[in-house]
Amino acid sequence: MSGVSCAPRPLEAEPTTWRRALQETVLLLGRDGENAAAAAADAKWIVREVAGVAGADWWLALDSPPRPDQTQRLRSMVSRRLDGEPVAYLLGGWAFRSLHLCVGPGALVPRSETEQLVEVALERLGVLSGGAASAPLVADLGTGTGAIALSIAAEHPSATCWAVDSQPAALAWAQRNLDRYPELSRRVNLSRGHWYRGLPRGLRGKLDLLVSNPPYVSEDEYGQLPPDVRREPLSALVGGSDGMSDVREIVREARFWLRPGSSLVMEVAERRAEQVGELAAGEGARSVRVHADLAGRPRMMVAAW
Ligand SMILES: C[S@@+](CC[C@H](N)C(=O)[O-])C[C@H]1O[C@@H](n2cnc3c(N)ncnc32)[C@H](O)[C@@H]1O
Known part of the structure; x- marks a missing residue:
């Protein structure tokens, strides 16, 4: 055994856009065994919460870049979700x-x-x-x-x-x-x-x-x-x-x-x-x-x- 962990490491790279952040989040949550539809739904809730936009603004925001503090918060929320915390608790x-x-x-x-x-x-x-x-x-x-x-x-x-x-x-x-x-x-x-x-x-x-x-x-x-x-x-x-x-x-x-x-x-x-x-x-x-x-x-x- 090399001792290398296979666990997904949340959002290592700085995502260039919210669209990219969403895609990475769906993949990370899906890799943890959640079914694809649930992972996509959860990822959307979490990324939208961190982006702080709702409704039609969400679609307009998809190609803009997250700030570093937002990426940091997203990392923390994804880790908590991977650790089993209910999405509603993450959103508050x-x-x-x-x-x-x-x-x-x-x-x-x-x-x-x-x-x-x-x-x-x-x-x-x-x-x-x-x-x-x-x-x-x-x-x-x-x-x-x-x-x-x-x-x-x-x-x-x-x-x-x-x-x-x-x-x-x-x-x-x-x-x-x-x-x-x-x-x-x-x-x-x-x-x-x-x-x-x-x-x-x-x-x-x-x-x-x-x-x-x-x-x-x-x-x-x-x-x-x-x-x-x-x-x-x-x-x-x-x-x-x-x-x-x-x-x-x-x-x-x-x-x-x-x-x-x-x-x-x-x-x-x-x-x-x-x-x-x-x-x-x-x-x-x-x-x-x-x-x-x-x-x-x-x-x-x-x-x-
Ligand atoms: C299934 S949850 C329902 C919560 C909420 N009504 C809802 O539908 O989302 C059951 C609730 O009953 C409360 N509960 C459990 N035992 C109880 C008891 N002996 N007397 C009063 N409430 C109790 C729990 O703390 C919990 O909040």
Whole structure:
């Protein structure tokens, strides 16, 4: 053995243009085993962030040269990505429905499936049919960055939301996001606690909607997740040995907090969607429906009591 490392050495030469920097970044991320489409998408996010341009300006900037400090920053971001850091953590923010949310270590990166969960929640509040419920009371259990609660408050002009999380690090991101949208802060209340224990007791029996994207990965499944997903908090991902322990807790207590006739809207693991529906039916839900995501996978359960 010569002791020569085969690992890609990020951006050794000074790239002459942003186009060249992008090509090199795609190659470096692709060499690390990422599939080509994902590497190209990630490279574009990272290079655009460092270039500091968006929209049509990005295409115009492609033939201009990066400054040395930008090349330095790009090198550092590529190394962190190769080291497994999620792209959203590198960027420090991520788009979610109409919002741009801050995110980093300690909080789950909000996903596109969850954008659909919000869509289903808004539909339950009548927003999409034009007959929005007046001043509904909503709880978001396991709020993370605050993505669900803030989106509901942004898209339903009279909803009041309680956003609960057990993890101080996650709540710190939610608070940052609340500060970014001061116009929503009067209608979004953040609190720390173990599921329903984070809610004021006076809300029992009064909620018009419960929404949750709880941890639902089993311990075995966790080991199969891509390395960058495993950089997100374990407490946001794993729901006990069978992935059901948090789901069970939330479903079992839902009817004590909901107003009669109102619903729990919950993101579920595709392979356990049916099981979660049966659990809700066993807890007396009078209607249970499972909705598919855009890829046709059963990912959202709506149970009404
Ligand atoms: C899958 S993440 C969802 C985050 C965010 N709602 C989203 O959809 O992007 C689950 C969240 O539940 C929180 N959580 C885990 N156990 C909890 C508990 N016992 N009580 C309250 N929140 C909890 C985690 O900290 C994490 O933020």
